[in-house]
Amino acid sequence: MAEITITPRTRAGGMRKLLERYPFLPALVIVVALLLLNGFFSPNSLSYRSLTGLLSTYMALVLLAIAQTYVIYAGDIDLSAGAILSLVNVAIVVLMERWGGGAGAVLLALALGLLLGLACGLLNGIVVAALRLQAIVATFATSIFFTGFALYILPVAGTPAPALFWRTYGGRLLGVPFVFYILAGLVVLLLVLSRTRLVTQLLAVGDDQQAAFQSGLPVVPIRIKGYLLSGLFSALAAFCITGDTASGDPLVGGKMTLYSVAAVVLGGSALSGGWGTVVGSLLGALTIGLINSVVFFMGTPSEWQNFVQGLAILVVLMAGVLAGRRARA
């Protein structure tokens, strides 16, 4: 008797424990399901080659979603992430072209691109955390500023990136596609970051800012560091989009900002802060990419594609929120 009454409870508890330990599980299930759907509609799309292509196309969104995650951890939001991506994209393309496109020029431009991303993040952090402006409107204002700066550097899209750069990004190294090295490097970076004190502090600030402050955490510097991370990952995302499109475009990231927020929510993180995972955001970004691909391979008439994508994203967004709440409950 006792066993019978206990079994369902332990099972429910096991499910919750699993969700608690791996909150990104629902996102993972969605990604696998979408992959299978993709394979069903177009078997070819599951080939090694197609998956590599998918990854190199959506790597930028993955990185941008991760950028967004760290500020959302702290209960903030960064509506300028896409604009930072555009700005770094045009800046590195123009610098590479001006310096001749050799290996040295490329590396130097990338280093400056990272610094530029960090500088944008610092500005966001100062206006939101130190000057205490509301994050949504303040980062929207900085996004207008960054977009203006990007237009100043490159008024119209089209300057090509040096061949060395995009050939490396789209090519292979020792027989393995380069984008897998990026993924591996990213995983290591995220692992290292997840072991640092900063991530815990960001989550503490997002969970209860007042409590974090009262227990002695330097709340303002922590939030600024969150925006610095966001700027850094936005710059990394810019490198990937430059490798993928092989050119500079001052407006390339505009539409990606809201997708990055959506990816974070898909991954099960709480927009109110204090709870989430970067792995979830990574999977969330892939979900958006896979939805676009499934809708295409399903043979949806072209005029309906945007609508079906929008509807599918709305549905999985809801699923992400509900699953995230389940795990936290």
Added chain:
Amino acid sequence: MSRILFFMRQPLVVAFVLIALLLYLGQTLSPGFASGGQVLRLLIVASLLGIVAAGQNVVILGGREGIDLSVGGVVSLSAIIAGNVMNGADSGIVPAILACLAAGAFFGLLNGLGVTLLRIPPLVMTLGMLGVLQGLLVVIRMGIPSGRAAPGLSGFVTQPLAAGIPGIIWLWIMIGVLMAFMLHRTVFGHRIYAIGSNEHAAYMAGVPVRLMRIALFMTSGMFAAIAGLCLLGYAGSSFANVGEQYTLASIIAVVFGGTSLAGGKGGYTGTMAGAILLVILQSILTTVNIDESGRQMVFGATLLLLMMFYGRGRAMRA
């Protein structure tokens, strides 16, 4: 002295002082900027934004991170619906108004249901809805032409109606009066502030919180629909994503009007001033002879500067 200081810190006062300063600046930079006809034109543009911001305002006042990112999509959709229903004929104006209001209310209802029944955060729900609306716009645009505004509607928006002032500005003034009455003199209005400042207390006091929130999102959808209709009258015909810019602009107008994004604090009169302020600022930047890039950088920096006057959060205290 302290009373004067208090007065000077009222968002409404700040907004009007800034509006006067900007008009003066505009007049200095390009003579004729603050002339009667030019000011009327600015007010027409501001009224479009102001009507969208009215809906955004009530959703934000309702609290619990209330925000409506789908208004831009509803504005575009409404402009297309109106253009096709009336298709250049005055007899089609009334059916067009009804169709637009129905569409706005429908998408507002969906937002409200998602936010209340499924407890999806408003930012996520309305962001997803924006994606759906943008997809729907593509579908509609492929199937049918964009349609034309009826002369009666264009006249209402652009031609003087009474006392030399176009109908849309009268409409906006009327909305302003009605909103002030609704917010401060009716039970519905008081309940908005109640759920915005403390949802739980409001619930315990018997306020139907869920119904209220659904009503707020429907209000927002319908205001966006009216704005889309008027926008069609202003532009003559609708074009791709004509309403896109209104989403974040309406939020900024609300913030400049002194309404707190946390909810429960603020009002619509300030939002009207905020909308005018935003439109004048944009207009000055277009009269000044600089590149698009410089214009955007100045616009972004000015927005940040202006935000320093409003709703800065409180410093952390132990």
